[in-house]
Amino acid sequence: MRFKVKHVTEYAYQEPVGLCHNRLCLTPLTGVQQTCLSSAIEIVPAPDEFCYRTDFFGNTLAFFSTYKDHDNLEITSTSEVNLSSRPEADEALGSQVLWRAVNQLLSRQGKDLYEIVQYVLPSRFIPKNDVIKEFSQDCFAEDATMWAACNGLMQKIHKTIEFKPGFTTINTPVEHVVKARKGVCQDFAHLMISCLRTMGLAARYVSGYLETLPPPGKKKLVGSDASHAWVSVYFPSVGWVEFDPTNCLLPSFKHITIGYGRDYHDVAPIKGIVFSSGKQDLTVKVDVTRLD
Numbered sequence: 001m002r003f004k005v006k007h008v009t010e011y012a013y014q015e016p017v018g019l020c021h022n023r024l025c026l027t028p029l030t031g032v033q034q035t036c037l038s039s040a041i042e043i044v045p046a047p048d049e050f051c052y053r054t055d056f057f058g059n060t061l062a063f064f065s066t067y068k069d070h071d072n073l074e075i076t077s078t079s080e081v082n083l084s085s086r087p088e089a090d091e092a093l094g095s096q097v098l099w100r101a102v103n104q105l106l107s108r109q110g111k112d113l114y115e116i117v118q119y120v121l122p123s124r125f126i127p128k129n130d131v132i133k134e135f136s137q138d139c140f141a142e143d144a145t146m147w148a149a150c151n152g153l154m155q156k157i158h159k160t161i162e163f164k165p166g167f168t169t170i171n172t173p174v175e176h177v178v179k180a181r182k183g184v185c186q187d188f189a190h191l192m193i194s195c196l197r198t199m200g201l202a203a204r205y206v207s208g209y210l211e212t213l214p215p216p217g218k219k220k221l222v223g224s225d226a227s228h229a230w231v232s233v234y235f236p237s238v239g240w241v242e243f244d245p246t247n248c249l250l251p252s253f254k255h256i257t258i259g260y261g262r263d264y265h266d267v268a269p270i271k272g273i274v275f276s277s278g279k280q281d282l283t284v285k286v287d288v289t290r291l292d
Helices: 087-094 099-107 111-117 130-139 146-160 174-180 185-198
Strands: 002-017 019-024 034-044 049-054 060-066 070-083 203-210 227-235 239-243 255-261 270-275 280-290
Touching: 002 270, 019 070, 034 060, 070 255, 087 146, 087 227, 087 239, 099 111, 099 146, 099 227, 130 146, 130 174, 130 185, 146 185, 146 227, 146 239, 174 185, 185 203, 185 227, 203 280, 227 255
Parallel strands: none
Antiparallel strands: 002 070, 002 280, 019 060, 019 270, 034 070, 049 060, 203 227, 203 255, 227 239
16 A cells, blocks of 8 residues: 655744754655655755764664755655555464563563663653553553553553643653643653553654544545654564554554654654744644555
8 A cells, every 4th residue: 555645844933043953754664564665855945964874773864954044944755655564463463472471581681682672771751660650550460461461551541541632742751641641642652662661571662654534524634644653562473563552553554654763752753953042933734645
């Protein structure tokens, strides 16, 4: 199944910006279930420096710098991807391995697990503490399989946390989300990852897009889609299995992956530094269009 993704970000500055350095994570990955057929980034005003690099996690990043004064900055990323089936979910569903056995495996930290164990450790937005443990522990009975524990945790987060746009920022602590019982997709993903790591399991943050459809009888508005976030969990002998706690489902043909990281900080769509004395207004428009 092919999709076209257009992601437009515009900054309007109150005062001229004389210098900016930015990092973009907007290029879809190519992997077993997804192929990036084409990708292009257009920046206005045209940057003085621009390059692509592959980061530690295998994500494609773009870096650019602009040295001339500007009042607006517009970044347009246009990509086309092809998605295929995700067999890992079916394999994980049939797995009888206990979550406790996975915990013990990862605690040994063998050389063959170095790349995986990094996703058990706390990170900038992922704490491990008693608040998180208390929230998650009823999903992790001693005799629970890895699948049952992860699926149960996804369902609990979906049922107990209200999706509330604008209630949090990216800097809102996960503990606050647990107490307030409100958040957005980044919060849902961070909370599930925090719970899994607190229980000694490996989980990583997935940044991407999700195809959305308008209500019956309504037209889809241009720019009405958005970036999305979900979770990838390590299952021995299976690999990485993905869960979407915001929608309480397993990602399939509608989830387009941009990057993997320890948390949002590793795969933020855009981050950087500007030299200016004024405020800024931000506008983001995303369109995910099915091509076949």
